[in-house]
Amino acid sequence: MQSQLELPQKQDNHQELSVGQVIRKNMRQYTMIITLIVIMLLFQLLTDGLLLKPLNITNLILQNAHILVLAIGMVLVIITGHIDLSVGSVAAFVGAVSGIMIINHNVPTFLAIIISLLLGAAIGAWQGFWVAYVKIPAFIVTLAGMLIFRGLTMVALEGKSIAPYPDGFQAMSAGFIPDWLGGGSLHVTTMVIGFVLALLYVFNEWKARKNQISYGFDLQPVGLFIAKLAVIFIVLNLFAYVLATYEGIPNILVILGVLVLLYSFVTNQTTAGRHIYAIGGNEKAAQLSGIKTKKVTFWVFVNMGVLSALSGLLFAARLNAATPKAGNLFELDAIAACFIGGASAYGGIGTVAGAIIGGLVMGIMNNGMSLLGVGIDWQQGIKGFVLLAAVALDIYNKNKAA
Incomplete structure (x- = not known):
């Protein structure tokens, strides 16, 4: 008897789907892309063509890359059925540590970056341990982490910003x-x-x-x-x-492009990626099928810690300063990007490309509203409605499929 794990045998009886079938099969993906295009065209008209000027497009990349980095890690967390509220505080704390090392103690830039990423991994491992092995809900663990690392950031910087970074560090976010x-x-x-x-x-x-x-x-x-x-x-x-x-x-676009390709490959082409989706779909069934659910969940949080650290470094390099206010609301933007990009609030569904598209939607809305002179209070409210609509659409589609 042929094993169910074997690849299907090659054959030539392929069939072309109709346009309607293709649209229905990829409705979630097409909806995201259409939404992005509509928002771009809308703000392009409202800003009299300023949105898609070369300078503004470059600024869009520089201003939103750190959120897109967080969204890549966050979508994996959400696929497994968890959430991470601490990423903004972790980014701020790692940025503060990097500033203390590089600016105050003249640690070589490359070595400081490696140490910062390892610190992020250690923080992710700490939180992943409580979630995966102690079974404390991720919401509680990462809420505690948000408070802990925000407090540590204030303590480390003594409530003050430190600057400037050397040119080599700044080039990470400001160079081309x-x-x-x-x-x-x-x-x-x-x-x-x-x-x-x-x-x-x-x-x-x-x-x-x-x-x-x-x-x-x-x-x-x-x-x-x-x-x-x-x-x-x-x-x-x-x-x-x-x-x-x-x-x-921009150099930061190269970094982001490498991350997108790497994580797209992992989620689509590797056993680890299939295990992440399996846990989010049904953790109990995944465990019974032999997947080490605790180990996978643990490493998803380690990965989130590393990407939070990278986001903190990129943001510090762009500001050319380590500041106690860094990372404020980063977690909400990253979570919103994932849900707007098609990730399911129930876990098991989501893509790296979708998270990037969701992040671009948020970034273009922020940039477009700023160009129009919309106040930050209205911006926050509008983004909240967009997030609510995205999750409501996900729940509607799930109920309709059932």
Whole structure:
């Protein structure tokens, strides 16, 4: 008897889905993308074209990268059915420690970054132990962590900001890749990188489709598939062109891109990723099937600690200061990004790409409302309504499916 774990045998009896079937199958993903596009177009009109100016797009990346880093880790926590309220305070505490090491004690930048990331891992392990092995709800553990590390930040900095960081540290958030191929008004290296990445995306999608055909999987209509590739190819090159007309690709975008690719691969292509989804879907069933649920949950929180530390370093580098107020409400923005991006409040559902799209929605709303002169009080209220609507839609879809 063939094992159920074996890959399906290659066959050629594939079938193309209708456009309606494709839309229904990917409704959650398409809804997120359409929402992002609508919000972009809306604020582009309301700001008289300021939103998509090269300078503002670069600022959007620089201002929101630290939240996107947190969202990548947070979506894994949410998929497992937990929540982490401490990420903003952890980011602030690690940023404070990095400032004390680098600015006050002249610790080499690279060594200080490594120590800071290890500190984040240790904090994540501390919280993961209480959640995974002691079975204290993550809400309580991380709420305690939020209070503890915010207090430690105030103690460490004595209520004062310290600055400035050396140029090498600031370059992490404020620097750009050099133009090795040009040097004029257009950043040629950025254009080449954008074109190559677009080609690689097309090649990878085409290869994936050929594999689906060989195994007889249902496929998108070929016309829709080609149209999707063409649109994404054009968008990637336009994005590269816009960046190239200013300063090129920010260093922080390179860091973020590597994280997105890495975590997308882990969640989609590895056993560890399947275990994370299995725990969120049904922890009891996952445990009975042989998955070490406690170990997986523990490492998800360790990972969240590391990404919180990285977010704190990126934010400190952008501010060029370690400040006691750093990380304020970071956790709410990261959680909102995940839910707006399609993660389920019940666990078991969510993607890295969705979290990034949700984070961009939040970032564009913040930036667009700031350009329009909307006060911070109204901004918070509007973001709250958007988050509520996203979770309500998730619950509606879940009840409808049932």
